[in-house]
Amino acid sequence: MIAPVPPPYGGISNWYLLCKEYIECSLPNVEMTTINIAPAKRSTEGRNIWDRVIGGGFDLIIKQKALRRLIKRDKPDIIHMTTSGELALIRDIVLLKTAKARGIPTVYHIRFGRIPKISGKNTLEWKLIKKAMSLSSLTIAIDFRTFSAIKEKAPDVSVSLIPNPIDFSKLPPLEKNRNNEIVFLGWIIKTKGVEELIKAWNAVGREYSDYLLNIIGPGNDEYIKSLKQKCTVPNVCFSGELAHEKAINLISQCCIFILPSYTEGFPNAVLEAMALGRPIIACDVGAIPDMLSGDCGITIKSKSSKEIENALKTMLESPEKAAIFGEKARSKAFSEYSVNRVFEKYLNAWSEVSGVLI
Secondary structure (H helix, E strand, O other): OEOOOOOOOOHHHHHHHHHHHHHHHHHOOOOOOOOEOOOOHHHHHEEEEEHHHHHHHHHHHHHHEEEHHHHHHHHOEEEEEEEEEHHHHHHHHHHHHHHHHHHOOOEEEEEEOOHHHHHHHHHHHHHHHHHHHHHHOOOEEEEHHHHHHHHHOOOOOOOOOOOOOOHHHOOOOOOOOOOEEEEOOOOHHHOOOOHHHHHHHHHHHHHHHOOEEEEEEEEOOOHHHHHHHHOOOOEEEEEOOOOHHHHEEEHHHHHHHEEEOOEEEOOOHHHHHHHHHOOOEEOOOOOHHHHHHOOOOOEEOOHHHOOOHHHHHHHHHHHHHHHHHHHHHHHHHHHEEEEHHHHHHHHHHHHHOOOOOO
């Protein structure tokens, strides 16, 4: 497995931990070794061009040497590599070439939702990821839009559509009683839509003064300070970064979960909120339209404070309708995204690519 290992924690690294634990506990015939590709710094900790280009270049050399040693020592049947795109694609291409030159089949797991946009514009990022996909034995897309774009724009690439998994056994008991909190959980950065969220809440929170907007997640101190200055109502709370268990407990008790991101892959926070039966508002990016289809929540356009405001009012004005969204979301998470069901698809993909029955 070539993937980011926490810390720092994030969507892909949390997925890695889930996979590692599932393999160790449920798949005794599968042995997994890991090359960690987590960045040394978070985006909220001031990663600059030196960190990403120069530091990344040195790190690439280290990772390529580690892969060569791993292949020579362990002779793996298959390599599963995750990607978040952008500059990391250069690393991906080098590592995929290294594996291919040594006859090791690879699964290339795309963990972001920008493919439809960048393929349509034929950007440099698309050209790089198209090259990376051509080097892999199989590409995994996590949402239908990405899957369709690859099929259309890169027809020679072998691609499968497999969603992210959720382990229901790791979640807190289902809460029947909800508190009056609207919860956001994610990085406190502009592209998570927090500025639009606060602008919308300035209107909604004034009308629903007995409700609290709880913004949970890590962020730059100066940026958070600027966000607080934009708040014109008192019923807003910045809880900072919390342990995963505590954050999930807060989601399980909230009346609405909201994630108004500009871009996403297959957000774990939305998946966890679905599994906990929470009403969800999220932007129609990445896998979110797939996840919330079938009246499992409300999807909105990104960068629109007005759409956030309207969606919040829809939920708050009709708690019965919100509850139905939550019930349908939980049912869908169990039927389509449970860890056992998704891992069947991973095992089929690994067996197909490696020629080894797993």
